[in-house]
Amino acid sequence: MPVELVTIPCLKDNYAYLIHDGGTETVTLIDAPEAAPILAVLFERGWKLSHILITHHHSDHTDGVPMLEAATGARVIGAAADAHRLPPLTEQVTVGEAFHVGMDEVQVVDVPGHTLGHVAYHFARAGLVFTGDSLMSWGCGRLFEGTPEDMFTALGRLSALPDETVICSGHEYTEANGRFALSIEPNNPALLERMDRVKALRAQGKPTVPVTLKEERATNPYLRCHEPALAAALGMEGATPLEVFTETRARKDRF
Template identity: 45%
Template sequence: MPLEIIRIPALTDNYIWLVHDPASGDTVVVDPGEADPVLAEAAARGWRIGQIWNTHWHPDHTGGNAAIKEATAATITAPAAEADRIPTADRLVAEGDTVMLGDHAATVLETPAHTAGHVTYHFADGALLFPGDTLFAMGCGRLFEGSAGQMHANLQRLAALPPETMVYCAHEYTLANARYALSTEPGNAAIADRLSEVELARMNGLPTIPTTIGEECATNPFMRAVSVAQFAERRAAKDAFPG
């Protein structure tokens, strides 16, 4: 049976993902920045939360760990390289490790740059990706603790996944990202069309996530950067872009 995935808006522009396996009844929370909306959503659906998966240490991705763990006895999985910054973690994972949701296996990919130990969770069997703050719709994370070379390599690796792979990003940044993308590639009709779609969605209060790897390869200026130098130039320009 396919996994059921619920988007939970949180904080200012975060998305927390509640992922449920109907066959086993297992449920995992990905990057809970806060606890209350997660616990309420799970209770409303009659789902028991057994796990939390963190992609990185930032408080808007881990702030709900302790309260959810206290309420549910969930096991917390977090990147080994950030163990000292995620004290609630029960299991530490690194490149190539596997985490399970029922019979569904997700592989841990190390994707450092936004933070030094950032990881991404990839369900190959269901073509699902939870990249935290590495990959956004039409964007990527800022380079707080890593290099342009690392992030460029991350994005090229993710770009090689099947184009139908669904990408469950952790923030609703798409409108600002799309505006920047069009300024970078003004002749890209796919970007112009997507900007129009995103503007309409946001005007109507609708989310723009999830996205797909195929959409990102066509419209994400960071994933489309052909070299580390071009990526670095675009990342610096986006950091200064007025929005």
């Protein structure tokens, strides 16, 4: 049976995700900004939470873990390298490792930059990757702990996944990210068309995530740093992709 993905709005602009594996009745949560809305979805659907996967230590991704673990007995999984600042873990995983949840193999992807211990979880069979605050819809996370090179390398790992991979990121930042992208390339038809769709979704109160990697490759400036058109728009003809990325991220910080 196929998996079912549920996107759950939390706090002001966070998202948590539930994956229901119909073949095994396994229910996995990725990040827990707060417990109440997640428990409400579990109750409504009659699902029992079995796993909680944490992408990074920031409180807006972890504050709901203790209550959810106490209420459900779910296993809590996170990066071994960051275990000292995550909620208590049932299982520690390392980057490059693969483990099984339900019928899927989950690959732990190293994505430092936003934080040094940040990981993403790629559900290979389902074609889903949970990126937290690394690769985001039409953007990437702010560099709180890592360097531009860290994030550039991390995004390269995610961009190497298949086109049809679905990116599940941690916040509703798409429209703001799109406004920044259009500030660099105001006449880019792909960006303008995407913004129209994003505004229509938000006008209906609907999430703009998840989104396919194919669309991110086509419109996300942080995945297009190798394109001469973006370098030219920044006045950086001949610059390396890393130099273009560094300047783009710095401009977003000032935007």
